[in-house]
Each structure stands twice: as structure tokens, then as C-alpha cells.
Amino acid sequence: MTDVHFDKIALIGIGLIGSSIARDVKDQGLAREIVIxxxxxxxxxxxxxxxxGDNYTLSAAEAVEGADLVVVSVPVGASESVARQIAQHLKPGAMVTDVGSTKASVIAQMAPHMPSGIHFIPGHPIAGTEKSGPDAGFLGLFKGRWCILTPIPETDAGALARLRAFWEALGSRVDEMDPQHHDKVxxxxxHLPHIIAYNIVGTADDLETVTESEVIKxxxxxFRDFTRLAASDPTMWRDVCLHNRDAILEMLARFSEDLAYLQRAIRWGEGDKLFELFTRTRAIRRSIVEAGQDVDAPDFGRHALDEKKS
Amino acid sequence: MTDVHFDKIALIGIGLIGSSIARDVKDQGLAREIVIxxxxxxxxxxxxxxxxGDNYTLSAAEAVEGADLVVVSVPVGASESVARQIAQHLKPGAMVTDVGSTKASVIAQMAPHMPSGIHFIPGHPIAGTEKSGPDAGFLGLFKGRWCILTPIPETDAGALARLRAFWEALGSRVDEMDPQHHDKVxxxxxHLPHIIAYNIVGTADDLETVTESEVIKxxxxxFRDFTRLAASDPTMWRDVCLHNRDAILEMLARFSEDLAYLQRAIRWGEGDKLFELFTRTRAIRRSIVEAGQDVDAPDFGRHALDEKKS
Known part of the structure; x- marks a missing residue:
């Protein structure tokens, strides 16, 4: 069986994702030492x-000294800067991974800086909440969630197996994917859902005919489902938009085209077109619930939660 | 104190909303007889x-005979048909209300048919889930939720007070609003969040480069937050789109304009514009949580719920 224990793990960035990894690693004793x-x-x-963690430093270079595993959990726009800082301080044979939401850009930023003998394997755990910072992380965040690894041509099979086993130890289900395809998916x-959510909340905020207090009330x-997404970390999402530009613009164009079709159907009272779309989308929801990606409790079981709290 | 008890309540339509009203009325003994x-x-x-209920009939006309309170809970496009069917069978002095998501259209459809001596007061409880049908209703759906009444010029103050007290008995907080303004709010x-959600789920379903199973996985x-909204009742939402056309088209135009601005910022790498919007929207989320319209639990407390269930 692949060993998922490391002598020293360096966590560069300690926000929601980084701090959740720290908690899991500590809880399971996956490292003799955690440097943050x-x-x-x-x-x-x-x-x-x-x-x-066990040790703390403002210097990423210092943190990675002697580390077997380096996990970079920073806004994707900071990837190159981190790669530059750590490159010359990595221990030969060390594994470097990241958790960024865009992969092609992270590879373009980091791979050129990685010395030979370093196993650089980009990754993306699909987990999180709208909260950010070290307080937002929690034990078990990755449990049952997918983690996508996007190996590059140089990737060593043994290192890949070890990183996969590491994420599986954190409870993730692991997939491998081509980086470009990852970015489209x-x-x-x-990305599009978050951008749309930010946009609609902004539109509502700008209205003159409806007051902000009415929107809130x-x-x-x-609307509130959108506000949750639109409360996500601004720096992270700015970087996602800038670093997955092409795929996002492609999806936005499709979305806008479809919305124009819908808008026209509303203007001309074409109820059959509306009904057709509104029926088709129900099937997808059903599949998501069946795939265990959401609970079937109505309204996300918010009522159940309210009752539990009251 | 205003009496919230009725001799006979007729519920026309028994979906999520109608059946929740039935459950609450029965639970609290607010009517001697409920006809559905x-x-x-x-x-x-x-x-x-x-x-x-106590009695059941396929004839709306028969149901309203002798009823003190008639609650119409049908897709808004069916309002005129119901008004025509019941008009000549209403008991003098009876109160007629509805629960539709658009108000100007419902008034235009129903008011002309209401005989004099009938108290017609349109209303809209802002409550529900993505589920539909009589099984979807539950006791306490309206608890802590807003109900907006949109009185018309002929509305009698005493009847209005009684309907208000009725909704308050069901746990609602009641507001009064001009029908046109209600429709804009x-x-x-x-309406816009649902339309956007339907649209994005449709866009995802149509993609060639990303498979449906990837979208689900x-x-x-x-994405899943959108699928929940997009699983709502197709007939209800088709009717909402057709019957609040002007306000929806106005909001859609604003939304698309803002999205074009955002799209341009992404294309040209204007990170400052993205960051400004993504920061501004966080404040609105905070206000919604403070106003008690959502819980602050990350990810809608879905994890808490998952843990509770597992």
C-alpha cells in the first residue's frame, strides 16, 4: 500500500483550504512536522x-526547506511568485502540489521554475464554502468531495500514486484530468455560477426602483442563494477570472446567447419554449441528487436546520 | 383582537402552498370546515x-359555496379561469385572496369578475421550496416568512385586518405593498434568480466539450445551488415569466448590461473592476444574514446536515 505519511509537510497559504488540510493532517498524524x-x-x-502547525514562518523559502510535500494554497495569481520563492530551496525528490481552481495557468506559472528531480503535480480539491481565512477551515472538509489531479507529461507515476493516496486519506475521491479540460469543466x-451570482447581486444593489432593504428583506x-456564492473571497475569484479567461469567456458567450433566447421567449409570450426549458432542467437536478452531490431535502434542508437551532 | 377563525375555508389549488395552508389551518383549528x-x-x-381537508371537489364553484374565506393557490396564468368559475357562487361578504408570485396580472385577471360585496385582497406569501404538489407542503412553511398583501382601491380596512391576522396566525410577518411595486421587487x-438558474442549467446541458456526467459529478x-432553483415547478414559472413580463424584461436588461461590463473586464484583464464588484457584494450577504433571512452557517449548513444524517 502506498505510504501517505510524510516527514515534513509545508503548507504555503493557510486560508480555508490550507487550514483544512492542516487540520486533517494533524488529526490523522500524516506528518511528523507541519510548517506553515x-x-x-x-x-x-x-x-x-x-x-x-508545528512551525510558522513568513518565508515560503524557509518553510519548504527539507519538506517532502509542499502544498501551495494561494490565490492562483500568486502561483508564479510562490514558485520563484521556493524553487531553489526545495529538497531533491520533494513533491509540490497546489489547490488552485484553474490548472493550465498554474502550470504555466509554476512548472518552468521547478528544478529537475522535483515532482510537481497540480491538483484541485473541489471543496469549500463561501468563507475564507484560517478560521474558516475545518476537519473533514474534503470528505466525500472530488479532488482533481492534472498531471503534466513529466509526472512520475509513483509520485502521482502517493499524492492520490494522500488525498484519499483526507477522504477525497480522486480523479485525473487533462489541465485544459479541467479548466473547461x-x-x-x-466559475460561471460564481460570476453570475456576483453579477446579479451587483445588479440588485444598483437598482433605483427597489431599495436595498427590500432586496435584503x-x-x-x-436571491439569497446567489448572495452566498457572491460572498466568496474576492481575491481568489478575481484571480480565477483572470487566469481562466478563455474558458470563462466561452461559457459566458453561450450563457448570454441562451439568455437572449429566453428573453425573447418572455417578450413574445412563447410559453411553450419556457416550459420546455424549465422541464428539462429538472432532470439534471434529479441526477445530481442521485449522484449524492446534494441532499434532496427541500430548500437545502434549511428549515430542518432552522428548527434544530430554534 | 381580530378573529382569525372562519366557518368555512375553500382552498382552490392544493400544491405546495395550498397544502401547507391546509395543514396549518387544520393544526390550529382556524376553520370549522376546509373544502379543497x-x-x-x-x-x-x-x-x-x-x-x-374535510371535503373535496373537482368543482371550484361548488367549493366556494358558503365559504367565508377563499384562497386561490394556482399558477398565476389560471387566475382568470378560477375567478370566472367561482364569481357567481361566492357567498356575499366572503373574502377572496390568492398566493400568486405576480400581483398586477392577478388583479387584472380576477378583480373584474368579483361581484360587489366580495372582499378581494391579493396576497403573496414569500415561502416555498423547489418541490411541488400536495406532498411537498408542510406544517409551518410560513413561519417567520414574509407575506405581502397588495390591497386594491376598493379594499375594506376590516377585511384587510382580518386577512393580515390570518397570515400572522400562520406565523408570517405581513407587509402591504402597491401591486406594481411588488412585481418589481x-x-x-x-423571478430573475430563477430565470438565470434555469438558463445556466440549460447552457450546461447543451455543452459539447463538457459532458453531462461531469457537470453532475x-x-x-x-452549480448545484442553481440546479435547486431550476428544479422548481415549470408551470408556475412559465406563468410567472408570462405574467410579470415588463418587470422581468427590465431586470433582465439591467442584468445583461452589467454582465457585459463584467465580461469586458475579464477579457481585458481589469482585475480592479472585478475586485471592486466582488467586494461590494459581500456586504449585501452580511446584511441578509443580519436580517435573519439566512443562516450564517457556511455552505448553508449543508455539512452540518450531512453530519447529522450520516
Missing amino acids: STRSAETLKRAEELAL LAIVS YSASG | STRSAETLKRAEELAL LAIVS YSASG
């Missing part, structure tokens, strides 16, 4: 208060 | 199996 590094002194202090299932009727 | 009417024999049979907080990353 982040650019912000305040965040690093908070990580230490939360006792997420994520553009439609994640009656948000339960659909 | 719906167009579909199958649905009526199911309502009877669920023991939602709902266009942005509810990785839906947890944002």
Missing part, C-alpha cells in the same frame, strides 16, 4: 493561535 | 389521502 507559511503576519499569527460548474425567494 | 378543490382528479385524490429577488462547486 503565509504572506500576512496577521494570518500567520492566527494560524499559530489555532495551533494549525470548472468554468461551467463553478425578501431575499429568501431565490 | 383542484382541477386534477389525481391531485384531489392525493389531498384526500393526506387528509388535508419580486422580479429582482425571485462536480456540481458541488457552485
Whole structure:
């Protein structure tokens, strides 16, 4: 069986994802030592208060010294900077991975800096919430969630197997995918939904005929689901937009085209076209529930939760 | 204190909303008799199996005979047909209300048919889930939710107070609003989000480069929130689109304009514009949580729920 234990794991970036990894690694004793590094002194202090690791440093270069596994969990736009900082300090044979939501860009930013003998395997755990920062992480975030690894031509099969086993130890189900294809898939299932959510919340905020307090008061009727997505980390999402541009623009064009069709059907009272679409989409929802990607409790079981709390 | 008890309540339509009203009325003994009417024999049979009322009939005209309160809970496009059927059978002094998501259209469809001496007060409880049909209703659906009444010039103050007290007895918080304004508010907080959700799920379904099974598999990353909305009742939503056309087209135009701006910012790499919007929308989310319109649990507390279930 593949050994998922490491002597020293360096976590570069300690937000929602990084800190969840730290918690899981600690909980399962997957590393003899966890070193945490982040650019912000305040965040690093908070990580230490939360006792997420064993050692803490503002220097990514220092953090990776002697590490067997380096996990980079920063906004994707910072990937190259991190790669530059750590490249010359990596231990020969070390494995470097990341958790970014876009893969082609991260590879383009990091791969050229990786010395030979380093196993660089990009990855993307599809897990998270709208919260950010080290306090937002929690034990078990990756349980039952998919993690997509996007190996590059140089990837060593043994290292890949070890990283896969690591994510599986954290409870993830692991898939492998071509980086470009990953970026298209994520553009439609994640990036576009977030962009649309940000957009509609912005539109509502700008209205003159409906007040902001009315929007807030009656948000339960659909709008609030969008506000949750639109509360996600601005830096992370700015970077996703800038670093998965082509796939996002392609999906946005399709979306807008479809929306124009829908708009025209509404204008001309073509109820049959509306009914056809509104029926078709139900089937997809059913498949998602069947695939275990959501619970079937109505309204996301929010009522159940409300009752539990009250 | 205003009496919220009725001798006979007629429920025309027994879907998610109608059947939830039936459950609450029965639970609290707000009526000596509940009569249920719906167009579909199958649905009526199911309502009877669920023991939602005291008497059941396929004839709306028969149902309203002798009723003090008539609650019409049908897709808004069926409002005129119901008004025609019941008009000549209403008891003098009876109160007629509805629960439709658009108000100007319902008033235009129903008011001309209401005989003098009938108190017609349109209403809209902002409550529901993506489920539909009599099995989808539940006790307490309206608890803590807003109900908007949109009185018309002829509305009698005493009748209005009584209907308000009725909804308050069901746990609702009641607001009064001009029908046209209601339609604009709902266009942005509810109708547009649903239309956008239907649209994006349709777009995803049509892609050639990403398979449907991939969309389903990785839906947890944002997409699934849209699929829930897009699983709502097709007939209801077709009618909403057709009957709140002007307000919806206005909001859609604003949304598309804003999306074009965002798209351009992505194309030209204008990270500052993206960051500004993505930051602004966070504040609205905060206000919604503060206003008690959503719980602050990350990911809608889905993890908490998952853990509870597992």
C-alpha cells in the first residue's frame, strides 16, 4: 500500500483550504512536522493561535526547506511568485502540489521554475464554502468531495500514486484530468455560477426602483442563494477570472446567447419554449441528487436546520 | 383582537402552498370546515389521502359555496379561469385572496369578475421550496416568512385586518405593498434568480466539450445551488415569466448590461473592476444574514446536515 505519511509537510497559504488540510493532517498524524507559511503576519499569527502547525514562518523559502510535500494554497495569481520563492530551496525528490481552481495557468506559472528531480503535480480539491481565512477551515472538509489531479507529461507515476493516496486519506475521491479540460469543466460548474451570482447581486444593489432593504428583506425567494456564492473571497475569484479567461469567456458567450433566447421567449409570450426549458432542467437536478452531490431535502434542508437551532 | 377563525375555508389549488395552508389551518383549528378543490382528479385524490381537508371537489364553484374565506393557490396564468368559475357562487361578504408570485396580472385577471360585496385582497406569501404538489407542503412553511398583501382601491380596512391576522396566525410577518411595486421587487429577488438558474442549467446541458456526467459529478462547486432553483415547478414559472413580463424584461436588461461590463473586464484583464464588484457584494450577504433571512452557517449548513444524517 502506498505510504501517505510524510516527514515534513509545508503548507504555503493557510486560508480555508490550507487550514483544512492542516487540520486533517494533524488529526490523522500524516506528518511528523507541519510548517506553515503565509504572506500576512496577521494570518500567520492566527494560524499559530489555532495551533494549525508545528512551525510558522513568513518565508515560503524557509518553510519548504527539507519538506517532502509542499502544498501551495494561494490565490492562483500568486502561483508564479510562490514558485520563484521556493524553487531553489526545495529538497531533491520533494513533491509540490497546489489547490488552485484553474490548472493550465498554474502550470504555466509554476512548472518552468521547478528544478529537475522535483515532482510537481497540480491538483484541485473541489471543496469549500463561501468563507475564507484560517478560521474558516475545518476537519473533514474534503470528505466525500472530488479532488482533481492534472498531471503534466513529466509526472512520475509513483509520485502521482502517493499524492492520490494522500488525498484519499483526507477522504477525497480522486480523479485525473487533462489541465485544459479541467479548466473547461470548472468554468461551467463553478466559475460561471460564481460570476453570475456576483453579477446579479451587483445588479440588485444598483437598482433605483427597489431599495436595498427590500432586496435584503425578501431575499429568501431565490436571491439569497446567489448572495452566498457572491460572498466568496474576492481575491481568489478575481484571480480565477483572470487566469481562466478563455474558458470563462466561452461559457459566458453561450450563457448570454441562451439568455437572449429566453428573453425573447418572455417578450413574445412563447410559453411553450419556457416550459420546455424549465422541464428539462429538472432532470439534471434529479441526477445530481442521485449522484449524492446534494441532499434532496427541500430548500437545502434549511428549515430542518432552522428548527434544530430554534 | 381580530378573529382569525372562519366557518368555512375553500382552498382552490392544493400544491405546495395550498397544502401547507391546509395543514396549518387544520393544526390550529382556524376553520370549522376546509373544502379543497383542484382541477386534477389525481391531485384531489392525493389531498384526500393526506387528509388535508374535510371535503373535496373537482368543482371550484361548488367549493366556494358558503365559504367565508377563499384562497386561490394556482399558477398565476389560471387566475382568470378560477375567478370566472367561482364569481357567481361566492357567498356575499366572503373574502377572496390568492398566493400568486405576480400581483398586477392577478388583479387584472380576477378583480373584474368579483361581484360587489366580495372582499378581494391579493396576497403573496414569500415561502416555498423547489418541490411541488400536495406532498411537498408542510406544517409551518410560513413561519417567520414574509407575506405581502397588495390591497386594491376598493379594499375594506376590516377585511384587510382580518386577512393580515390570518397570515400572522400562520406565523408570517405581513407587509402591504402597491401591486406594481411588488412585481418589481419580486422580479429582482425571485423571478430573475430563477430565470438565470434555469438558463445556466440549460447552457450546461447543451455543452459539447463538457459532458453531462461531469457537470453532475462536480456540481458541488457552485452549480448545484442553481440546479435547486431550476428544479422548481415549470408551470408556475412559465406563468410567472408570462405574467410579470415588463418587470422581468427590465431586470433582465439591467442584468445583461452589467454582465457585459463584467465580461469586458475579464477579457481585458481589469482585475480592479472585478475586485471592486466582488467586494461590494459581500456586504449585501452580511446584511441578509443580519436580517435573519439566512443562516450564517457556511455552505448553508449543508455539512452540518450531512453530519447529522450520516
